[in-house]
Amino acid sequence: MPEIIRNPLLEEIDDPILARALIGSTEELAAATHPSFLENPGSPITWGAKDWEAMEAGREDLFDWSAVETQFDYDAFLRDGYAVLRGVMTPETIEAWTEAVQVGQRINDALLRADWKEIDWLALGRTEPDRFLSTDEIDRAIGGSQKAPQSTDEAGVLTLRINSVFCEYFPAGHVPYLMNVLTHPQMLALQRMCLDSDEIYFDHSQLLTRPPGYPGGNWHSHRIGGGYDDGTASLEVYRAQPNAILNLCYPQGFDADLDGGLKIVRGSHLFRDPERCRAPSDEEMEQGWLKDRLHPVTNEPLEIERLSLEPGSVCCCLSHAAHAVAPKAQDRSTRWCSLYCYKKPHETGEVQPPHAVPPVWAMKAQRGELPETLTRMFRHSFDRELTRHRKVFDDA
Ligand SMILES: O=C(O)CCC(=O)C(=O)O
Ligand SMILES: [Fe+2]
Known part of the structure; x- marks a missing residue:
């Protein structure tokens, strides 16, 4: 297995x-990443200059900006x-975004239900896997x-993930509205506010759909790399480091209890401790990492906040x-969410490679086939000077 x-x-x-x-054309790779059984002919992967222009010309506000400005307080953040x-x-926006994530989930499910022998594996850069997912594995994922x-990539799932054949990984490559969000001026303005930086880069994006019966997700935090994940x-210091922001966008919101809602701990980021800050349950988190820990600035005990959010x-969450x-x-009913993660350069100007820009999108950016904003935000997926010859996120 490669x-x-x-x-x-x-x-x-x-x-x-x-x-x-x-080395082939991006159209060839695009065709392999969007097999016809996904039944998604209007996908952004097929767009030419006119389609990109139409997207920009047809844009409407995502957010009520005065509400964003009223609620966002940089110092508190x-x-x-x-x-x-x-x-x-x-x-x-609520209506369009809800529909977009539902369409995205249908495209993702279409891949799970398809015959993976129909996938052009060689065009994706590997031989056909010896085995595919079992019926049980497929049923559990739908x-x-x-x-x-x-x-492992034994059944080809990682290849399909990295290339965004799975819509859930880089859904903007499949659903026009989610592409519109990725470079929407209001989304970028929000990132510049959170990151305190004019220069911003795309890191990764996912659909995070939590259906009835979802068992919950463990406590964790995410690394930012570059030697800033400890202490x-x-x-x-925190403000200056090359932070990444997870923007968890919930067009339908959720309740605090048994509804697939987000739980989070104020002040926990300042410890920069993704190695140890983990637990499978709230009780173990409270008895473990949180026990006797005080917020380094306010001195208040760290505690779990169970959010309840309206549609x-x-x-906007710092990765730590x-x-x-x-x-x-x-x-x-199912909880819907789009995750968009953006980050800023190190103070030296270098940028960590992205977690997940699918190769076909990196190629389009490198070859000048994309609008300027997107090319700039994908630059670290192909520009070796910019990443200082790092190949993957946090590669020494
Ligand atoms: O589903 C969510 O609300 C958050 C998921 C998450 O933390 C992650 O995917 O890293
Ligand atoms: Fe997470």
Whole structure:
């Protein structure tokens, strides 16, 4: 089984099959990443200059900007590690975004249900897997996110993930509205406010669908790389480091209890401790990592906050902030969420490679086939100077 290469344009490729996939036209690779059984002919992967222009010309506000400005307080955000923007999407946004994530889930499910022998594996840069997912594995993954087993690429899931054949990984590559969000001026303005930086880069994006019966998600936080993931930081140090923001966007919101809601801990980011800040349950989190820990700035005890959000809400969360997801009861309806993660450069100007820009999108950016804003935000997926020759996120 070949090694999985996340950012192939930052590497010298030895594998002849992968090398061939990367020198053809982007149309050929695009066709393999969007097989016809996904039944998604209007996908942004097919767009030319006119379609990109139409997207920009047809844009409407995502957010009620005065509500964003009223609710967002940079000092509180830096101190707490997250900002909750309640009900800031316009009514039209709520409707369009909800429909978009539902369409995305249908495309994801279409892949799970398809015959994977119909996939052009060689065009994706690998030979056909010897085995595919079992019926049970497929049934468990349908209707939700992050469920297809992928500890190895034995069944080809990682290849399909990295190339965004799975809509859930880089859904903007499949659903026009979600592409519109990715470079929407209001979304970018929000990132510049959170990151305190004019220069911003895309890191990754996912659908996070939590259907009835979802068992909940463990406590964890995410690394930012570059040697900034260990040890408590002052606000000043924290502000300057190359932070990443997880924007968790919930067009339909959720309740605090048994509804697949987000749980989070104010001040936990300042400890910069993704290695140890983990637990499978709230009780173990409270008895473990949280026990006797005080907020380094306010000196208040750290505690779990169980959010309850009205439709149209967004949580902008620094990646080091401890978070988890509540279970979803069988008798409640699916929780919908889009995650968009952006980051800023190091003070030296270097940028960590992205977690997940699919190769076909990196190629389009490198070859000048995309609008300027998107090309700039994907630059670290192909520009070896910018990443200082790092190949993957946090590669020494
Ligand atoms: O589903 C959510 O609300 C958050 C998921 C999450 O933390 C993650 O995917 O890293
Ligand atoms: Fe997370």
